[in-house]
Amino acid sequence: MSNRFEGKVAIVTGASRGIGLAIVERLIAEGAKAVITARRQQPLDEAVEALGGPDVALAVAGKADDTDHQGETIQRTLDTFGRLDLLVNNTGINPVYGPLVELDLGAARKIVEVNCLAALSWVQQAHKAWMGQHGGSIVNVGSVAGLQPAAGIGFYAASKAMLNHLTRGLALELGPGIRVNAVAPAVVKTRFATVLYEGKEEAVASVYPLRRLGVPEDVGSVVAFLLSDDAAWMTGQIVTVDGGVTLIGGI
Numbered sequence: 001m002s003n004r005f006e007g008k009v010a011i012v013t014g015a016s017r018g019i020g021l022a023i024v025e026r027l028i029a030e031g032a033k034a035v036i037t038a039r040r041q042q043p044l045d046e047a048v049e050a051l052g053g054p055d056v057a058l059a060v061a062g063k064a065d066d067t068d069h070q071g072e073t074i075q076r077t078l079d080t081f082g083r084l085d086l087l088v089n090n091t092g093i094n095p096v097y098g099p100l101v102e103l104d105l106g107a108a109r110k111i112v113e114v115n116c117l118a119a120l121s122w123v124q125q126a127h128k129a130w131m132g133q134h135g136g137s138i139v140n141v142g143s144v145a146g147l148q149p150a151a152g153i154g155f156y157a158a159s160k161a162m163l164n165h166l167t168r169g170l171a172l173e174l175g176p177g178i179r180v181n182a183v184a185p186a187v188v189k190t191r192f193a194t195v196l197y198e199g200k201e202e203a204v205a206s207v208y209p210l211r212r213l214g215v216p217e218d219v220g221s222v223v224a225f226l227l228s229d230d231a232a233w234m235t236g237q238i239v240t241v242d243g244g245v246t247l248i249g250g251i
Contacts, residue, residue: 004228009081011073013064013122014091016043017038018140018190022216023088026224028056030084035077037180039063064091065118067125068072074129086227089119089163090141092192094156108155115159122165127174135177137227141219142169142184144251157251160184162239171236179235181226184243186251188214209244 010027012018015036024034028051035052035058038044044059051057058080062069077084093114096107119140126136145153146160164182173181187204189194195214197204205213222241225231238245 001029003031007031008085009083010034010086012090013037016047018192019216019219020090021047021218022220023223026220033081036135037073051203065113070125070147071121071219084126085136087126087138091124094153099150100154103155111155111159116162123170131178138180138227139223142182144153144186144246145186147184150251168236175235181234182238183219183222184238184240185214186245209247209251214243
């Protein structure tokens with residue numbers, strides 16, 4: 001591992017497990033300090049311990065779409081570590097499955113709140129508190145479902161398409177001081193995606209050109225690249241991390 005994040009401080013949302021935790025592990029391994037968020041305190045505390053303790057990580061529990069929680073997290077980041085260089089909007093939800101014509105509109109509104117508006121609000125608050133004056137790098141975690149229609153998860157897909165568009169719009173507005181990119185993973189072996197592969201992993205993976213599903217570290221390494229100065233001339237990009245499945249039109 002390099003030390004390319006030495007002296008840098010990150011906030012990663014939805015980071016008590018899965019892709020979010022893998023991102024934080026990679027950033028800390030390369031020298032960063034990190035503040036992690038999720039809804040429940042205990043899994044966050046366990047993650048902080050695994051990451052190396054309070055010298056390198058801080059946990060702040062709360063709902064990702066709660067603006068007060070966002071403000072508290074950013075303030076505690078500055079109070080504890082003195083700066084905020086990196087932001088990863090990883091939190092996402094998909095509480096419904098089925099056709100769009102039967103979609104509960106209350107659930108649809110919540111999906112937009114968490115998957116899109118929360119990400120925008122985190123950026124707004126980070127910009128106001130630190131990045132607007134000092135610069136930084138932001139990565140939004142999307143999905144290959146945001147690149148094309150997705151049966152059964154159509155509104156989740158629409159929310160991720162909106163997140164992609166927000167990523168590009170923010171990149172246009174916030175350059176040159178702040179870079180904004182996104183990743184679009186296919187099926188990654190996490191608790192969130194279990195329903196997509198449990199009991200049928202071999203069959204699901206068989207259509208991927210690389211013949212396996214993703215693991216959180218596959219996404220964590222790409223996010224780390226986009227956050228780093230190695231990607232210094234990249235902004236507004238949606239980087240697909242999918243084992244090649246979109247080559248055959250799959251998600």
